[in-house]
Amino acid sequence: METSGFSDTQLQVREAIAKICSNFPDDYWAQHDESGEYPHELHKALSKDGWIGIALPEDLGGSGLGISEATLMLHTISESGAGMAGAQSIHANVYATQPVAKFATPSQRQRMLGKIIDGTWRVCFGVTEPNTGLETLKLKTQATPSGDTYKISGQKIWISSAQVATKMILLARTTPLEEVCKPSEGLSLFFIDFDPKQPGLELRKIKKMGGRAVDANEVFFDNYVIPKDSLIGKEGEGFKIVLHGMNAERCLLAGEALGLGYAALHKATTYAKERVVFGRPIGMNQGIQHPLAEAYMHLEAAKLATYHAARLYDRSTTDGTITQSAIGVACNSAKYLAAEAAFTACERSVLTLGGMGYAQEYHVERYLRECFVPRIAPVSREMIMNYVGEKVLGLPRSY
Structure with a gap:
C-alpha cells in the first residue's frame, strides 16, 4: 500500500500495530479458522499496549486519537493476514463504544469504558434482528420499565464475539412502534451486563462461511433484568445516539476490507513473480499482470475514499x-468501494494462484471467504446505492 499522505501519528500507529501482528502469522489465523478458537492472544496483546482505546478519551486510559x-x-491488522477475523475480534470494542463516550454521563463513562480499554471487559453490539434486518427502525426487542430496572425481551442475530463478551x-x-409518531422515536440505547448464566439470556452460535475464529450468534432475551442506570442518554433517543457509531463503523469496516484486499494482492504478486510456466514467470503475462494492476488501482482509489470519510468524521x-449528511454519504461510499475492491483483489488472487489458490496452505481461499463480510454487513451494497441515489442524486426513494 502507498502510505504517502498519512500523518506521522498514523504511520506510527501502523508501524506499532504491524509489529504486534507480526507475532500472529497466517498459519495462526488458518489454525483458528479451522478450529473456531477465539484469538484471545491478539486481544491481550492489543489491550496490553492500550490499543483497544485508540479512539476513546485519554482521561479514561484511551489514546484520544480519531476514527482515522x-x-x-x-x-x-487485517492486512497482516489476520483478515476480517482478526479485525472483527476488536471491532465492536472500537466503534460501538463511540456513542457511550459521547452521550453517557461522566460517571457512566468512567464506570463503563475504562475496563474495556484495559482489556478486562469485552463488548458486543446488539442491534440486528432476524425479522427486521436492515429495517432498524422496526426492531422489536423491548425494554420494559419495572421499578428501578428494565426487563429485556426479544431476539438479536449476527452478534459477533457474544461468546466471549461480558458487556453488550x-x-x-x-415505546412500542404503534405508539410513536416517527419510527425513529421510542428506541433506547443501553450498556448492559451480558451474562448467559443469568436467567433470561440464551446464546446460539451460528456456523458460518468465513471468519470462523470470531463467533457469530443468535441472542435470545426473555425478561432479562438490567438496572435503570444502564440507559445511555435519554430514553427514546437511542437511534439518534447509535447513528454516531454507525458512521464510524462504516469507516472501520472499509479499512478492514482494504487490509484484506492488499494482503490478497501481496500473495498474488509474490506468487506471480515466483511461479514459472513455459519458461517464464506468470507475472510476465499480461493476462495475469493487468488484472492485478487493476485490482491495485481499485484498492488505492477506495483507500482515498476511506480516509477522506474518516477525516470528515x-x-x-x-x-x-x-454536515452529518456529508459524513453519511462519504462513509457509506467508502464502505461500498472498499468492499468491492477487496472482493476483486481476493478473487483475482485465487485465480492467479490457480489450483494452489484453492489450497488452504496458501491462505488466499480464506481471504476470499472472508471478503464477503464487508459486502453484506453492516449494510448491503444495494442499500448504500439506494441511499446515494436518494440523498445525493435526488432520485425517488425506492424502498
Whole structure:
C-alpha cells in the first residue's frame, strides 16, 4: 500500500500495530479458522499496549486519537493476514463504544469504558434482528420499565464475539412502534451486563462461511433484568445516539476490507513473480499482470475514499461546516468501494494462484471467504446505492 499522505501519528500507529501482528502469522489465523478458537492472544496483546482505546478519551486510559487512526489500525491488522477475523475480534470494542463516550454521563463513562480499554471487559453490539434486518427502525426487542430496572425481551442475530463478551451495547424499543409518531422515536440505547448464566439470556452460535475464529450468534432475551442506570442518554433517543457509531463503523469496516484486499494482492504478486510456466514467470503475462494492476488501482482509489470519510468524521467535531449528511454519504461510499475492491483483489488472487489458490496452505481461499463480510454487513451494497441515489442524486426513494 502507498502510505504517502498519512500523518506521522498514523504511520506510527501502523508501524506499532504491524509489529504486534507480526507475532500472529497466517498459519495462526488458518489454525483458528479451522478450529473456531477465539484469538484471545491478539486481544491481550492489543489491550496490553492500550490499543483497544485508540479512539476513546485519554482521561479514561484511551489514546484520544480519531476514527482515522482507528481505521488504519484495523486496516493494518487485517492486512497482516489476520483478515476480517482478526479485525472483527476488536471491532465492536472500537466503534460501538463511540456513542457511550459521547452521550453517557461522566460517571457512566468512567464506570463503563475504562475496563474495556484495559482489556478486562469485552463488548458486543446488539442491534440486528432476524425479522427486521436492515429495517432498524422496526426492531422489536423491548425494554420494559419495572421499578428501578428494565426487563429485556426479544431476539438479536449476527452478534459477533457474544461468546466471549461480558458487556453488550444494546438498542431496544422502550415505546412500542404503534405508539410513536416517527419510527425513529421510542428506541433506547443501553450498556448492559451480558451474562448467559443469568436467567433470561440464551446464546446460539451460528456456523458460518468465513471468519470462523470470531463467533457469530443468535441472542435470545426473555425478561432479562438490567438496572435503570444502564440507559445511555435519554430514553427514546437511542437511534439518534447509535447513528454516531454507525458512521464510524462504516469507516472501520472499509479499512478492514482494504487490509484484506492488499494482503490478497501481496500473495498474488509474490506468487506471480515466483511461479514459472513455459519458461517464464506468470507475472510476465499480461493476462495475469493487468488484472492485478487493476485490482491495485481499485484498492488505492477506495483507500482515498476511506480516509477522506474518516477525516470528515473526525473533523466534524470542530468544523461546523461538515454536515452529518456529508459524513453519511462519504462513509457509506467508502464502505461500498472498499468492499468491492477487496472482493476483486481476493478473487483475482485465487485465480492467479490457480489450483494452489484453492489450497488452504496458501491462505488466499480464506481471504476470499472472508471478503464477503464487508459486502453484506453492516449494510448491503444495494442499500448504500439506494441511499446515494436518494440523498445525493435526488432520485425517488425506492424502498
